[in-house]
Amino acid sequence: MSVRAEWDEAVRRLLVGAHRGGVAPAALLDDCAALGVAAFGAALPVAVDAAELAVAPRTDERTVGEAARDVFAQIVAVDDQVLLTEWCGKARAAGQVAGHRSLPELLALGTTHPGLRSAVAAVLGSRGRWLAGTRPGWAWATGVGVSADLVDLDEVLDLPSSRRLSALRRSRRSDPAGTRAFLAGQFAVQRRAADRQVLVSALETGLCADDEPLLETALDDRAVGVHDEALRLLRALPESALAERAAERLHRGLWLTADGFDVQSDELWAEALTSPEEFRDLLKDGSESGVAGRLRAAAASVAPTHWTNRLSTDDEGAAAVLSRGPWATALLRGVVQRLLRAVDASPWAVAATRTLTGMEQLEMLASLPAELSARTVIAVSHQWNYDLLDHACSQLPAPWSAWSTAALLDRYAEMRDPRWRAGRPPAVLLARGDAEVLGASWARITERWPEHSVELDVLRLRMRLTQAFDRKEPVL
Structure with missing residues (x-):
């Protein structure tokens, strides 16, 4: 019984x-x-053969102070990922790691929000990495994930499509030359266009002049995706045969007038049909059709130094000339794609921002380095309305510099608030601007925008965050 x-x-x-x-x-x-x-009654636990956890390593790493731990608790309570990233950055800059009691929460946040992982991993310290090794779900924080994920090149094409490209790029980082040889060999035998496109995309990691022969071969691929991906990478090379071909077309097809560059009436861009040689150097997605599209393609294939050398001037002078011509929009849209190759990118960025509109303008601003993007917005936003300025500022990476914060605060303050935000401070300014500059301008901000809102609470918390690491008196 x-x-x-x-x-x-x-x-x-x-x-x-x-x-x-x-x-x-x-x-x-x-x-x-x-x-x-x-x-x-409860059953006795079943005995299992499992290794005991290793003892946590002894460390002399400095942990954050009590004020910083208190701010961390408040940030977690409001679930603000931007503030958490800023907290991690402040701790890292101070040479400190998170407190031991905060480690499980940080690991959990990094696990559920992959975008936070790089910031969180920087403040875990040796004890945090030890703790991450106790659970499979926290393995991303152990510091050995990259090497553990390396895959044999002979097996990489058998991986699911979502993992194939990342595995090839990891291999490129560890062995650029060997991976290049593998990609070239596989490109010649792969029958599916999607597989060939992945092989070409992998070259983006560690892209260099040695990759040009394979990319030139891919330009002759009949698949649109393969051709366009190869062309995009060729345009990113500082010097290439593609750049030489584009420079020759620009010299032959454009001439300088009093109003800027115009198309030669008896040259290649006067003809509606493109030659096979030029067609090979155009994107096949339809964005580079017509004279304007062909001009844009040529301008995107040369560095901005092409224009400064041709005009015997600096970047500011060359940008001014290109902005005047009847084809200014097409040419500047091309220059934007090579903007970071300029000696001084600021004049080009300002000229392009004044020429572009809508999402193309915002995407260009988002692609620029943080300080250059901020200076560009400040330079061109005198005639903007509130909504356009707010959209542009939302593209600027945080945190902003002190100079950018002060200038954008002035710009917002002199604008009329939209009716739906009357009396409320700009959320993006208070969330991303320099906390010290905003804290010093607290009286001005509350006078200009007297409506108490959650944005002011965020700023107050950011000020406490800054002071927690600077050992200043706390904000009341």
Whole structure:
């Protein structure tokens, strides 16, 4: 009879009574005591053969102070990922790591929000990495994920498509030349266009002049995706045969007038149909059709130094000339793609921002380095409305520099608020601007935008964050 059956029998005897059931009362009570525990008590844990956890390493790393831990708790409470990233950056800059009690929460946040992982990993310290090794889900923070994820090149094309490209790029970082040879060999035999496109895309990691022959071969691929990906990477090379071909077309097809560059009436861009040689150097997605598209393609294939050398001037002078011509929009759209190759990118960025509109303008600003993007917005936003300035500022990476914060605060303050935000401070300014500059301007901000809002609470928390690491008096 099972334990459960014996328990049920004992319960029936209790209901009938010991005397009626012919059982001694003491024996019945003993059965109830023993069988009740056996039937409903917790089972003993099963013994397993598992290695004990290693002892946490001793470390002399400096942990954040009490004020910083208090700010961390508040940031976690409001679930603000931007503030958490800023907290991690401040701790790293101060040479400190997170407190031991904060480590499980940081690991959990990094696990559920992959975008936070690089910031979180920087402040875990040796104890945090030790703790990450105790759970498979935290393996990303152990510091050995990259080497553990390396895959044999002979097996990489058998991986799921979502992992194939990342595996090839990891291999490029560890062995550029060997991976290049593998990619070239596989490109010649792969029949699926999607597979060939992945092989070409992998060259973006560690892209150099040695990759040019394979990319030139890919330009002759009939698949649109393969051709366009190869062309995009060729345009990113500082010097290439593509750049030489584009420079020759620009010299031959454009001439300088008093109003800027114009198309030669008897040259290649005067013809509606493109030659096979030029067509090979154009994107096949339809964005580089017509004269304007062909001009844009040629300008995107040369560095801005092409224009400064041709005009014998600096970047500011060359940008001014290109901005005047009838084809200014097409040419500047091309120059934007090679902007970071300029000696001084600022004049080009300003000229392009004044020429581009809508999402193309915002995407260009987002692609620039933080300080250059901020200076560009400040330079061209005099005639902008609030919404356009707010959209542009939302593209600027945080945190902003002190100079950019002060200038953008002035720009916002002199604008009229939209009716739906009257009296409320700009959220992007208070969330991304330099906390010290904004803290010093607290009186001005609250006077200009008197409506109490959550944005002011965020700024107050950011000020406490800055002061926690600078050892200043806390904000009340």
